[in-house]
Amino acid sequence: MEFEKIIEERRSIRRFDSSKKASREMIEEIIRAAVEAPSWKNQQTSRYYCILNEELKLKFRSECLPEFNARNSEGASALIVAAFVKNCVGFNANGEPVNEIGNGWGCYDLGLQNENMILKARELGMDTLIMGIRDANKIQCMMNIPESETVVAVIAVGYAFERLKKPERKTVEEIAKFFI
Numbered sequence: 001m002e003f004e005k006i007i008e009e010r011r012s013i014r015r016f017d018s019s020k021k022a023s024r025e026m027i028e029e030i031i032r033a034a035v036e037a038p039s040w041k042n043q044q045t046s047r048y049y050c051i052l053n054e055e056l057k058l059k060f061r062s063e064c065l066p067e068f069n070a071r072n073s074e075g076a077s078a079l080i081v082a083a084f085v086k087n088c089v090g091f092n093a094n095g096e097p098v099n100e101i102g103n104g105w106g107c108y109d110l111g112l113q114n115e116n117m118i119l120k121a122r123e124l125g126m127d128t129l130i131m132g133i134r135d136a137n138k139i140q141c142m143m144n145i146p147e148s149e150t151v152v153a154v155i156a157v158g159y160a161f162e163r164l165k166k167p168e169r170k171t172v173e174e175i176a177k178f179f180i
Contacts, residue, residue: 006122013127013160018075020159022126024052027078027157033120034113040105045085046113049143052078064138065154069131073156077126080117080157081139083149084110103150110152121157129156 027050034046051057057079061070073079090105092098101108118128136151145151 006119008166010118010122011127011160011164011166012129013156013158013164014072014129015161016073016075016077016127016156016158017161018158020077022077022124022157022159026124026126027052027080029124030117030120030126030157031080034117037109037112037116039109039112040089043089043109045088045106046110047083047085047145047149049081049083049145050078051080051143060139060142064135064142065131066133069133069154072129073131073154075161076129076156076158078157080155081143081145081151082110082114082153082155083145083151085148086150087148106150107152114153114155118155125159126157127160130154131156 031048031050034048035044039045051060057076060079061073065073084106086103086106087095088106089109090097090099090102097103114130118130121128131154132152134151134154139145139151139154140147140149
C-alpha cells in the first residue's frame with residue numbers, strides 16, 4: 001500500500017470485527033515497525049505487552065479500562081500496552097534531566113514508535129484505537145510491568161467492523177507558522 005494512502009486511511013476504530021483475527025506473527029510485524037522509529041540516543045526504551053488471549057483480554061478490558069474504552073476495544077485481536085523505561089531518555093549519565101521535559105522524552109519516543117506501529121497495522125489491513133484513559137496501576141499489576149516503566153497507553157489492534165468517513169482535519173495554515 002502506498003504511504004500517502006496509509007496515512008489517509010488510518011482511523012481510530014471504536015467497533016472491531018470479532019470474526020476476523022490477526023495472528024501473533026502480524027502483531028510481531030507491527031512491533032518490528034515500531035522498533036524502526038528514532039529514539040533518544042538510540043536507547044529504545046519503549047516496551048510493549050501484547051495480549052492476544054481471549055480470556056485475558058476480557059479480564060483486562062473489564063478491570064483496567066473504563067466502560068467506554070472496554071466497549072470500544074471489544075472484538076479487537078490484540079490489546080497492546082505501550083510503556084517506556086523511565087529516567088533514561090532525557091536524562092544525563094548522573095540521572096539528572098537534561099531539560100525541563102525530563103521523562104516527557106520517553107513519551108515522545110514511545111509516540112514515534114506507536115505511530116510506526118499503527119501505520120504498519122493499517123498497511124496490513126488492520127485498524128487501531130489508542131486509549132490513554134486506563135488504570136495504569138491495575139495494568140502494571142496485572143501485566144507484571146516493572147516499577148521502572150511508565151504505562152502510557154493501551155492500543156487495540158484488529159479489523160474494523162466498518163470503514164469510517166475521514167474526519168475534518170485542520171489546514172497547514174491553521175497549525176503552522178512560517179518565518180521566511
